[in-house]
Amino acid sequence: MSAIDYIVLLATLLGISAYGIWRTRQNAGLDSYLKGDDSIKWGTIGLSVMATQASAITFLSTPGLAYDEGLLFVQNYFGMPFAIIFICIFFIPIYRRLKVYTAYEYLGRRFDAKSQYLGATLFLVQRGLAAGITIYAPAIVISSLLGWNLKLTILLVGLLVIVYTVSGGTKAVSITQRYQMAVIMGGMFIAFGMIFRELPDSVSVSEAISVAGALGKINPVDLEFDLSEKYNIWSGILGGFFLSLSYFGTDQSQVQRYLAGSSTSGSRFGLLFNAVVKIPMQFFILFVGVMVFVFYQFEKPPVFFNTDTVARLNETEFADEFQVLEDRYDSLVEERSEAVMALAESFESDDDTLIEAATAKAVELDTQSAAVREEVKSLIDKSEIGMKAKDSDYVFITFILNYLPQGLVGLMIAVIFSAAMSSTASELNALGSTTMVDFYSRIRSKKHDEAHYVRVSRILTASWGVIAVVFALYASLVSNLIEAVNKIGSLFYGAILGIFLVAFLFKRISGNSVFYAALLAQAIIFLLNWYSSIAYLWFNPIGCLLVIVFAFILQFTVFANDKKEVVS
Template structure:
């Protein structure tokens, strides 16, 4: 990167940290630290909720997801508005009525302490892993692109977040997230405009849409019903609804965002804002990925997008084989470029037969290109054992570094760092608060004063921050980073949501029944996932988003069965 890019990057990051520390300098009690003083306006709540969910993984992985698989991932968010309405109607009034610091306090009122502890413990496990991933995910990409050591990148992101989160708590998180959202969305919109203007002369926006559509990248909705399909209309309107109910309704990193609102109405408006704007936001990010795909139909892409791994291959005995594939990939690209130009010309004639022939030719050559990419990945796997052969998460930032102008490159890196900081700060804030309120204050020291618990919250937040850095330094890449986050959530969220669903809607079920039912459900989901991974699940084979519905239903079902057995 140029000196200007470095200035833009670090200037943005330092300004965000300083702003967070300054705006929360007067936080001196637990209410201010964990609920931000309960005076946050609805639009700030909405931005904070969006920023918490919009991690660096969103901006790294989502364009790559669209580059490879098209716009279908947007279906994952179709159920979000429904979930927001349910939470606003049923969850929020109870939280506000009880004036809780954490969502899990309610469970002790409804059931007992052990059920509260179980839900809080599952949250700590799931979100503790999640905090490590939200640091690690951008770190591994950024360290490769910038040539930094991975541990240094982990520590840099972690320390920046720890500084203002420990200092100001919820208020610092909320204040910085307003700035971070402006940086994130401003940077991505600029990137989207520049992707389109980077297309060759004579290739307009309409031409780009035609190419993307004919190559299958604009297929937004899939109505086919298949449990193995991760992203379809049905998984988005069922499994994803349960996931969003769990995440926004029971995950303290989100609950803490809207508990800081001035009133119940303000918090509801913040949730509705998130429900209305999140889908368009994800659509824009996915669409940018599709436009990057179109850009690379006119400009030679690399056969593999992770340059660091490629350099390792060049120093092995497989170098000649890999370079041979690169040469073949270039030759096929020249053929495909001619075919794409033919497709554009055919679209202008409006002749269905000519368009169909041109489309078939383009997609046939694209299939050959994809096969060569797969062969290149196979060589990488042989040449560099243990190397990550999935390069989806490198596609967008490779485009940024190679194509976009000076200054914008630094801004886009600032977007990734800002996103990592925004989501991680919410997680650490929630982890520290939950540890203090649900465990330390409830079980260890019940007679401390407000100042004592304030200091304890800061120490626990610091401890979780250090642990997140350690976890980030020991992780390995999943198939795709954004899928990794959704998978971890789908394994643990359903149990917690099931407990809350029983608490809200099935008053006859008592603590012991739901406690045992929750444990049984959690074990069942882990077993089913293991069988799926091993390929021996049989009739239970399903995409992981379906775990969210299944796990929640199992908690309710098991609770009723246990209640029935105990009543006999």
């Protein structure tokens, strides 16, 4: 990276953080610290909700996923619009009417203290882990490619987020996210334009898309029903519905964003903004990855994108074997490049026979080069150098570092760190609030003034920041990062959502029934994760339904004499 890149990067990250601190320097009360004074408008809520969900992992991993698997991942978001409508109808009016600070506070009022503790604990565990990965993900990728010190990168990013989140609370998080989202989307559009600029002059936009289609990367919808398949329309609509319902409706890192709205209308509209914009945005990010794939049909890609892993492999006894594979790959991609160019030219001819022949040759060479990549990955596994044989998180950033001009590289690194900081800020903000509201203030019977609670909230937020940074320092790369985060979420979200749906929809169920039902359901989900091949998105509906079914069974058997609790 050049000096200009460093200036752009630091100016963007420090500037936005400093602005957030300055704008919230007069925050005084608890309401202001935890809920932003109920003063935030729907546009800011919408961007804040979006920035919370779109972490650095989104911008590193998603294009890499598309490079390998095409557009299929977009189906994961197909259930989201309906989940958001459900939340607007059932969740938001109740949260706002009860004026809760956290989603789990509602469980305490509807059921009992142990249900509140259970909901809050499940959230703290999964979100605490995710916060560590959110910081770790961009740091590991960028530090390894740029030769930065990994631990120092994690510490600097973590410290910056902790400072403005602790200082300004919810309002600082929302305000900074507005500008972080502007940088993120601006950067992604510029990167998208640069990919087309870097394509050969003779290849038009339409031909580039056709090449992607011919090589099987344009495939957003898979209609086949298969429980073990990661992405198809059914897991996307059903699993995605339950995942989104749990994430947006019960995850405090999101609930806190829209409860900061100045009105029910603002909260709803900010959330609905995401229901409309999220799928096109995710499609766009995946499409960027597909276009990077097309770009590398004409330019020689590395046989393995994580150069750090390749360097380590070259120090082992497998170096010669790797060299043979790399040479074979280089010659294959050279041949493939010519075949893909012929394919692009064939689209101008409208001759179906010519197009079919060119497609067959390009597909064959692409399949062969992909097979060599798989052989390299097997070699990495065999070498036992302690590195994961998966490089999809490195694809997009490799393109950025090698092909974008000075200044833009700094901007794109700022995009990735802005995304990491915006998600982490929401997470720390929510973790601190939940610990304060659902544990500290509930357990301590002695009442204090507001300044005391604000002080405690700050200490707790900072403590979670430290925990996340420590976790990031000692985390190891797990498969594809975005999948890892979604998987951790899916393990817990089903049970949490089940508790909330019972609370909202089934007034005859008592706290005891739902509490033990959730414990049982969570245990079954862990067993399914270890011993079955069910794709992780299905854990959301399964976990949720198990809680509801067990709660009913327990209510009408073991806890039949419990007093029926109704809060409304």
